[in-house]
Amino acid sequence: MDAIVKTFPGKDGEARPTQAEAEEAVRTLLRWAGDDVTREGLIDTPKRVAKAYKELFAGYEQDAEEELGRTFEEVAGYDDIVLVKDIPFFSHCEHHMVPIIGKAHVAYLPDGKVLGLSKIARVVEIFGRRLQTQETMTAQVAHSIDDTLHPRGVAVMIEAEHMCMAMRGIKKQGSTTITTTFTGAFKTEPHEQVRFMTLVRGRD
Structure with a gap:
């Protein structure tokens, strides 16, 4: 992919x-x-x-699936949600080439294998360091983990401020865009989505 x-x-x-x-x-x-x-x-x-x-734009030189290649199977039977939240990132809008500044929340439900936690942040970094739309980046992070790890489900939420809205055009500073992508159990089982959202918002 x-x-x-x-x-x-x-x-x-x-x-x-x-x-x-x-x-x-x-x-x-x-x-x-x-x-x-x-x-x-x-x-x-x-x-x-x-x-x-x-x-x-170093992300063009890096392969997210290769970064995710190493997994761990000695997890003592752990099969519940793994969530890494508040991952900061900087990207650039592909329409105006001005910054997108935000944070990502990424979760998955293991199916016998887990990722090193830093790998999840690294994948966000790889896709962030490309010209992007927020919608595309959200889907890319989710599907790269889904395709490589084959977990029972992946959930990704990205919250970001777009400088193309803050610095030019409508000039509305402080507005935040939220996008989500769900796969597997997070998509088909509403209670898993609720758990994900509760854990993400639990910091407020």
Whole structure:
């Protein structure tokens, strides 16, 4: 399901631009915005932006299913809910390329195997460090765990503020978007959804 993107994701499989091309693109945007790319404060900005983008979008170089590959079966028969909540993340809106800042709550019902807890946070990080919509990211986190671990069910809730709403357009700061994805027992058994929501909201 989840592939590592090694080339520029164009329809024709075009090779990824070089570092120099990326830096020139930043200079073009700076000139378009109306600034002087030769002034002292901006001389190294294209290099810094390209370096920052490599970090901010590192998720394209990582495979969530590979990260989830190691599981543990010595769980003393434990088969109840496993929940990791309040996982902070930063992403970028694929429509305006401005930040999405939020937290994820991820739970699953084991079926003989469990994940290392840090793996769940790592999967959120991988999908967060790509251009995203919140709806897509929520589904990606849920389905990557479902497809790899094959648990009895997965539940994911993401709460986030979108800077494309806060900084531009309607300019409404502080509004939060909530999305959920449920699979397996969390989808078919209402009481499991209720348990998940109660545990997540239990912090309030």
